[in-house]
Amino acid sequence: MSRTRVVITGMGWVTPLGDDVERVWSRLMRGDSGLAPVTRFDAATFSTNFASEVRGFELDPALVEFAPDAHLNSRFAMSAAASAWKSAGLGDVRSMGGEAARRAKIEPGRLGIYLGAGEGTPDFDNFAASNLMGWDADARDTDTARWSEAALVRLRHASEMEQEPNMTAQHLADVFGARGPSFNCMTACAASTQATGEAAEILRNGDADVMLAGGSHTMIHPLGMTGFIRLTAMSSRRDDPATASRPFDSTRDGFVMGEGAGVLVLETLEHATRRGARILAEVAGYGASADAYRITDIQPDGVGAGAAMRQALEQAEIDPAKPDSSGRPPVQYISAHGTGTKENDSIETRAVKLVFGEQAKRIPFSSVKSMFGHLIQAAGAVELMTCIKAIETGWVPPTINLRHPDPECDLDYVPNSARDMRDRGGVDICLSNSFGFGGQNNTIIVKRFSP
Amino acid sequence: MVSAWAYNRGMSRRVVITGLGVVSPMGVGIDALWEGLCAGRCAIGPMTRIDASGFACKHAAEAKEFSSARDYVPKNYRKAVKVMARDTEIAVAAAKLATEDAGIVTKGYAEENAALTYEPGRLGCQIGAGLINAEVPELSAALSTATDGAGAFSLAKWGASAVNNLTPLWMLKYLPNMLACHVTIIHDARGPSNTLTCSEASGLLSIGESMRVIEQGRADACFAGGAESKLNHMGVLRMQLSGRVAPTEGEEDGASIVRPFDKDARGLVIGEGGGIVMLESEETATVRGARSYARVLGFGAGQSPSRGDAARRAEGMVVAIRSALRDGDVEAAEIDAIVPHGAGVLRDDEAELAALREVFGDRLASIPLMLMSPMVGELSAGAGGVAVAAAAMALRHQMLPARVHGGSPDARVLAGRAEKRPATLRRILVVTNSLGGQNAALVLSSE
Numbered sequence: 051m052s053r054t055r056v057v058i059t060g061m062g063w064v065t066p067l068g069d070d071v072e073r074v075w076s077r078l079m080r081g082d083s084g085l086a087p088v089t090r091f092d093a094a095t096f097s098t099n100f101a102s103e104v105r106g107f108e109l110d111p112a113l114v115e116f117a118p119d120a121h122l123n124s125r126f127a128m129s130a131a132a133s134a135w136k137s138a139g140l141g142d143v144r145s146m147g148g149e150a151a152r153r154a155k156i157e158p159g160r161l162g163i164y165l166g167a168g169e170g171t172p173d174f175d176n177f178a179a180s181n182l183m184g185w186d187a188d189a190r191d192t193d194t195a196r197w198s199e200a201a202l203v204r205l206r207h208a209s210e211m212e213q214e215p216n217m218t219a220q221h222l223a224d225v226f227g228a229r230g231p232s233f234n235c236m237t238a239c240a241a242s243t244q245a246t247g248e249a250a251e252i253l254r255n256g257d258a259d260v261m262l263a264g265g266s267h268t269m270i271h272p273l274g275m276t277g278f279i280r281l282t283a284m285s286s287r288r289d290d291p292a293t294a295s296r297p298f299d300s301t302r303d304g305f306v307m308g309e310g311a312g313v314l315v316l317e318t319l320e321h322a323t324r325r326g327a328r329i330l331a332e333v334a335g336y337g338a339s340a341d342a343y344r345i346t347d348i349q350p351d352g353v354g355a356g357a358a359m360r361q362a363l364e365q366a367e368i369d370p371a372k373p374d375s376s377g378r379p380p381v382q383y384i385s386a387h388g389t390g391t392k393e394n395d396s397i398e399t400r401a402v403k404l405v406f407g408e409q410a411k412r413i414p415f416s417s418v419k420s421m422f423g424h425l426i427q428a429a430g431a432v433e434l435m436t437c438i439k440a441i442e443t444g445w446v447p448p449t450i451n452l453r454h455p456d457p458e459c460d461l462d463y464v465p466n467s468a469r470d471m472r473d474r475g476g477v478d479i480c481l482s483n484s485f486g487f488g489g490q491n492n493t494i495i496v497k498r499f500s501p
Numbered sequence: 502m503v504s505a506w507a508y509n510r511g512m513s514r515r516v517v518i519t520g521l522g523v524v525s526p527m528g529v530g531i532d533a534l535w536e537g538l539c540a541g542r543c544a545i546g547p548m549t550r551i552d553a554s555g556f557a558c559k560h561a562a563e564a565k566e567f568s569s570a571r572d573y574v575p576k577n578y579r580k581a582v583k584v585m586a587r588d589t590e591i592a593v594a595a596a597k598l599a600t601e602d603a604g605i606v607t608k609g610y611a612e613e614n615a616a617l618t619y620e621p622g623r624l625g626c627q628i629g630a631g632l633i634n635a636e637v638p639e640l641s642a643a644l645s646t647a648t649d650g651a652g653a654f655s656l657a658k659w660g661a662s663a664v665n666n667l668t669p670l671w672m673l674k675y676l677p678n679m680l681a682c683h684v685t686i687i688h689d690a691r692g693p694s695n696t697l698t699c700s701e702a703s704g705l706l707s708i709g710e711s712m713r714v715i716e717q718g719r720a721d722a723c724f725a726g727g728a729e730s731k732l733n734h735m736g737v738l739r740m741q742l743s744g745r746v747a748p749t750e751g752e753e754d755g756a757s758i759v760r761p762f763d764k765d766a767r768g769l770v771i772g773e774g775g776g777i778v779m780l781e782s783e784e785t786a787t788v789r790g791a792r793s794y795a796r797v798l799g800f801g802a803g804q805s806p807s808r809g810d811a812a813r814r815a816e817g818m819v820v821a822i823r824s825a826l827r828d829g830d831v832e833a834a835e836i837d838a839i840v841p842h843g844a845g846v847l848r849d850d851e852a853e854l855a856a857l858r859e860v861f862g863d864r865l866a867s868i869p870l871m872l873m874s875p876m877v878g879e880l881s882a883g884a885g886g887v888a889v890a891a892a893a894m895a896l897r898h899q900m901l902p903a904r905v906h907g908g909s910p911d912a913r914v915l916a917g918r919a920e921k922r923p924a925t926l927r928r929i930l931v932v933t934n935s936l937g938g939q940n941a942a943l944v945l946s947s948e
Binding site: 091092093094095096097099148158159162163169175178179181182184185187190191192194195196197198199201202205206207210211213214215216217219220223224227228229230231232233234235236237238244248251252255257272273276277278279280281282338339340341342343344345346354357361486487488489490 | 551552554555556581584621622626630632635637638640641642644645648652653654656657658659660661664665667668669670671672673676677678679681682683685686688689690691692693694695696697698699700702706710713716717719734737738739741742743744801802803804805806807808816817820823824828935936937938939940
């Protein structure tokens with residue numbers, strides 16, 4: 051019995067560089083950066099006062115109707131999913147009254163959703179005000195009766211409800227008329243790679259025909275920024291925010307917060323073929339592991355990251371130590387997790403060397419976080435989409451702001467300018483890494499589809 | 502050892518439950534839960550974890566016997582308990598209890614030089630969690646240092662300096678994946694790991710995903726289930742804002758409150774707890790001579806729309822149940838008992854009843870339900886693991902636990918008060934809906 055093949059037939063995103071796939075891709079090819087001072091709230095005094103925001107985004111009013119209270123994270127996801135659906139040739143969901151699945155002749159119970167969506171945006175002003183009103187300074191404790199009196203007036207059901215991380219899946223289900231398997235995972239920065247990988251597993255297992263998979267997130271709000279500032283995980287390059295995201299550079303000082311969404315349409319090959327879909331790529335392999343090391347630190351030898359890559363390679367039946375049949379490296383592009391923290395970039399480099407040995411230095415290995423910032427739970431899906439574009443175009447995106455080599459990061463990070471791979475045999479197989487706080491490691495391998 | 506190559510050949514392995522770890526309002530451990538359920542003991546009482554005077558609900562189902570994870574972690578890990586939310590503490594304790602019950606030796610608790618039951622890479626972990634709420638007093642203490650002259654909160658002051666009054670690891674305490682994170686560290690479980698966050702469906706979905714991971718050969722054993730405590734400021738507040746909690750007064754008898762599948766349902770009672778079960782491949786469990794409670798026969802999931810009448814809002818659960826039956830190659834007629842979600846919230850129960858009626862027809866009125874919520878309250882992300890643990894015990898002991906009900910349930914469903922009784926149980930369906938529309942169904946089998 052052979053394994054069910056899973057293909058990607060559609061994709062859509064909302065990113066700090068825009069929401070049109072082609073236009074964003076050309077900006078990545080130019081090495082544009084989305085980083086600038088925070089406008090979403092007054093972050094002037096924060097030690098990190100910049101981020102990579104999605105600008106000028108407005109959800110189509112026809113989609114707003116499905117979930118008028120939806121927070122920004124869900125709005126990003128609805129928009130990205132609608133684009134993905136359209137690019138898959140399944141039609142314009144705006145005019146389908148919540149029956150998109152049926153209209154596309156997909157049985158609703160066979161259309162599933164697997165997201166790594168983050169929580170909604172806290173109603174920070176009212177939360178903070180309630181907390182102060184409930185604070186008993188003498189007792190140094192919250193007076194709960196006083197707090198509840200304030201909070202019950204100030205905090206609103208709809209807004210509190212939308213903070214639940216599974217609401218994004220609910221909204222997508224309402225938009226698309228999906229009744230199949232539906233999941234949301236929160237494995238921090240690995241979430242949407244994990245969601246996409248597990249969605250592929252659901253298809254392989256025969257539990258659905260089509261899956262909407264990916265993630266969405268924004269943590270550009272006072273509590274989100276606070277959390278990462280306290281963990282000292284973010285860059286604090288206040289004097290030069292545009293170049294603050296510096297993966298693999300020796301002067302890197304942390305990641306830069308981004309936001310957005312990436313949603314892909316995954317199908318069994320059989321389903322895609324039956325409906326005559328254009329196939330963008332095949333999901334060749336998926337790996338998931340836990341570091342099981344420490345809550346704050348990554349396993350320093352890259353063992354956990356290596357395990358996820360090895361599983362994915364094994365599933366894809368790729369030998370990482372050997373060139374492919376035409377002499378190219380075994381994978382022709384690696385989309386790095388590459389956050390720009392001291393720890394991640396050196397350990398990820400170690401892990402890639404651990405897995406690919408002598409082949410490692412031959413593989414272009416770049417981080418689009420240098421341009422997008424870190425889209426947290428949405429990062430993995432968006433980065434996987436760049437892999438698909440690399441296969442399609444034969445170009446790989448650069449790691450910008452890489453001016454000062456770090457002896458611990460000695461691989462080919464495609465510094466500063468995009469690279470045309472077509473004269474080197476092009477790009478057929480890409481590997482995308484995502485690692486999360488808490489130790490989850492996820493890897494997906496996509497390859498050019500051939501029947 | 503089964504490798505991914507076996508998986509690539511499309512092989513599917515059988516999955517069994519070999520260990521049950523439960524922290525519930527009935528007490529700590531599976532025996533406390535099972536004895537409580539059989540005795541028909543209601544663990545709902547006055548809410549004490551926080552001052553309930555300002556809230557509409559004065560009752561809760563508190564895991565009173567569980568104070569801290571300190572006694573459940575290896576000595577060298579005790580310091581880490583400080584950065585655990587209560588949800589995480591519950592999960593950590595339940596996971597330890599599950600390994601003990603299964604007779605699985607993991608790194609964290611192994612005697613020196615003792616052999617580990619599984620290689621770390623073959624041990625997976627799928628644990629469901631809620632949106633963990635920041636502790637209001639902890640955050641307020643820091644926020645109160647950032648006020649302007651009029652006593653109002655100043656974001657400028659917060660960003661400039663007051664932010665430093667928050668402990669550096671503050672956020673790590675509240676990431677939902679910290680349940681799985683601590684469990685994987687303690688047990689050195691380095692296989693596939695995930696954190697599902699689908700409100701009340703989180704636990705059952707996690708067990709379903711663990712089942713698949715083992716079936717496909719991606720791991721040999723998994724920690725599976727979930728844990729949550731909403732008995733904190735924001736948890737109780739959000740539940741009240743949602744309009745789903747039963748408004749109660751302090752003197753009321755806890756057993757009279759929760760009324761699943763009842764047109765006079767008053768709402769739910771907030772509970773706290775968690776259930777982690779050890780799932781293992783039958784193959785590796787047999788080799789090590791493990792006893793099995795039950796086989797996990799089938800799993801299904803489905804999504805319901807947020808709007809529409811009960812029949813429409815039942816659609817996702819119908820998909821979930823039918824998928825689970827098909828997956829397990831089981832007919833609806835072969836289901837001997839059902840553990841429903843039955844939170845006691847009219848709108849949700851109506852949809853659940855419609856789904857069960859759609860699948861089981863009139864026979865539903867004679868299939869005994871195992872009702873959890875009138876005794877242990879709404880356990881949220883902890884519910885699925887606890888429900889599966891209860892179902893596993895029912896299969897092992899061939900016993901239906903007692904039923905408590907605060908009113909009179911719909912006649913189309915067997916949910917009225919009852920004593921425990923012996924019964925021939927071959928297959929039990931565990932099912933849940935959720936706020937957010939995700940549904941899960943699992944079929945367990947005695948053989």
